[in-house]
Amino acid sequence: MNSEAQPLVEHIRGGYLESQHRGVIAVCDSTGHVLYSLGEPSPAVFLRSSAKPIQAIPVIESGAADRFALDPPELAVICGSHNGEEYHVEAVGSILRKAGLSQAALQCPAPSGKAPIHNNCSGKHAGMLATCVHMGWPTEDYRRLDHPVQRQIRRVWAEFAGLAPYQLGWAIDGCGVPTWAAPIQGIALAFARLADPSSFAGKRQEACVRVVQAMQAHPEMVAGTAPRRICTDLMRAKGRALVAKSGAGCLYAVGVLPGHCPGYSGAVGIALKIEDGDGRGFHPAVIEALRQLGILQRDDLEALRPYWDVPIKDGLDHIVGQIRPCFTLAREERPQSAYGGGDAERGAGAEGVAAAGCAGALGSEPGPLG
């Protein structure tokens, strides 16, 4: 994400600027029009865990979720980066049992002193494995880039982002499976489409609705309550208005359902990335973006105060400064399509994105998928 990032958050000590964090923000509608942007659109942002709600789509679309009778809390934990609380571990264990797998199949790194099922990504891994079992694919090597389950996820993510699969950059994520990179506006577009899937075929529409409803009905499954987590609290505060998912390195993606973003009747996707990946200004920036868009009102802000009211204290617990957002989202006068081309329809702008540098580290072209 070597783009012209803009200052998003300042550290103010005693009235003076001490440090600041930059970043980029894109806000898209579900047809791919960029409604707001801050900073030059960056060619490649790693999705990390923000990928999960869309990585979950093939679990439903393939028929695996129905075959194994996965319930909404289980779907939500597949979309989540959970705390490893008891109810999270139970839900992931249940997915594995229903798919006839043992915990050893997960192949995710074990957090210190705990079993791998406590890894925050274990739900995602269980979802991938359930798809493999249902499709008759091998489960031993499901983390490989060229495994059919990963190629399917890459194709689905590319479709959500309005790109060809080979335009998604890739790398190995913290938990050992592939992670994908897309332009910031592509991430916003993907979440807008998750919130309003009407441009997709019927089966995918249904999968999107089930993912959104599961996350909204069970926000504690997406992150957790001990410790408190922004995704859970944001979805608790905003009920049916949105889905939200954080990603490592300070990426935040939000899908706002139609009618919940003032000034727009349709769905809106928001993607925000802190350039240096530093978490201190991350939550204040996310809340501020949602506030400026009119999605969070006064009552919501009060409920979410710990995420935006971040004083700097000295060792004696005196407040000596404040971490505060310093950006203003400006509405695009004439919304452009996500990838700068004249055609804002799905799939547009493939050449534009490749030229913008997303093709930096691309794998082989995926072949036909099962």
Add this chain to the structure above:
Amino acid sequence: MVKIDAAPLVEAVRNGLVEAQHRGFVTICDAAGTRLAQVGDASFATFLRSSAKPLQALVALESGAADAFGFSAEEISRVCGSFSTQSYHLAAVESLMRKVGLHEEQMIVPPSHGCAGKHVAMLATARHQGYPLSGYELPDHPVQRDIRNVIAALARVPAEELGVAVDGCGVPTWWLPMTGIATSFACLVDPPDSLPAALRQACLRVTDAMLAHPDQVGGPGEISTDLNKALHPMLVGKTGAEGLFVMAIRPGYFPGTSRGVGIAIKIEGTASRAEFLTVVETLRQGGLVRPEHMEPLRSYWDTPLYNGERTIVGELRPCFTLRGEEAGRP
């Protein structure tokens, strides 16, 4: 807020794609305030935080307090140091307290605090100068005014232009441009004749103490200590919170000048991983870290990114080039 041009210094690369980028500033000046090289806007100002400690220590030496109470070189190094993980850190602080005749309750931090040596030196100066001990942490206390004036003199910044706020340990911390920060450290190793003789002598004694006792400046695995030892006797360096690192390079080492230089490095968004890499890369580009020095400093520049299974999935790497100034232009 005025737009400040921070330069990309370090990037995190995952499988060939830049995942994160750390921006910041590198400013190199001599003691006259002449800028020799920079990356990013050298007018950026920030707080000295703990990088101020060698400068704050000067007041205890210049006033005669350190000699009156019999501070050893090792104890002076502790006054300039941070961190308090080791028994020898606490032993030095307790010895200082005994020499000054201080009780724990007279300090706003406990003796085990990483800044305790600095607090003892402030109180020693106050006692020696006949200032009240109470309220030594307030910006208008005479010992803090003395410190402010010394920092202003070394940095060549008018004292009234130094910003002030409360540091993590409760005492004032000072805000000034990168050029001033670099210039002040150049004075530590190459004090100009324009400074009073007692202050010039204090500068060299602080440097000598830090050079002779690097373990008191930081500790095991701390970059201040490791750099000092690996490149001895070239430099002293001091970390500060929020991504600041400042070095004083003794005369005769920095290419293109016979003078001592100060190097101020600030990561705009704070990140130790980027700070350490920038420090080593700045010294390398400046011709100060030679190949034989690289091995003892490996942990600061050999920086792969691992995933949860300790598989290497990327790396952190510098992405800046030091830009020299035309000679003689401040």
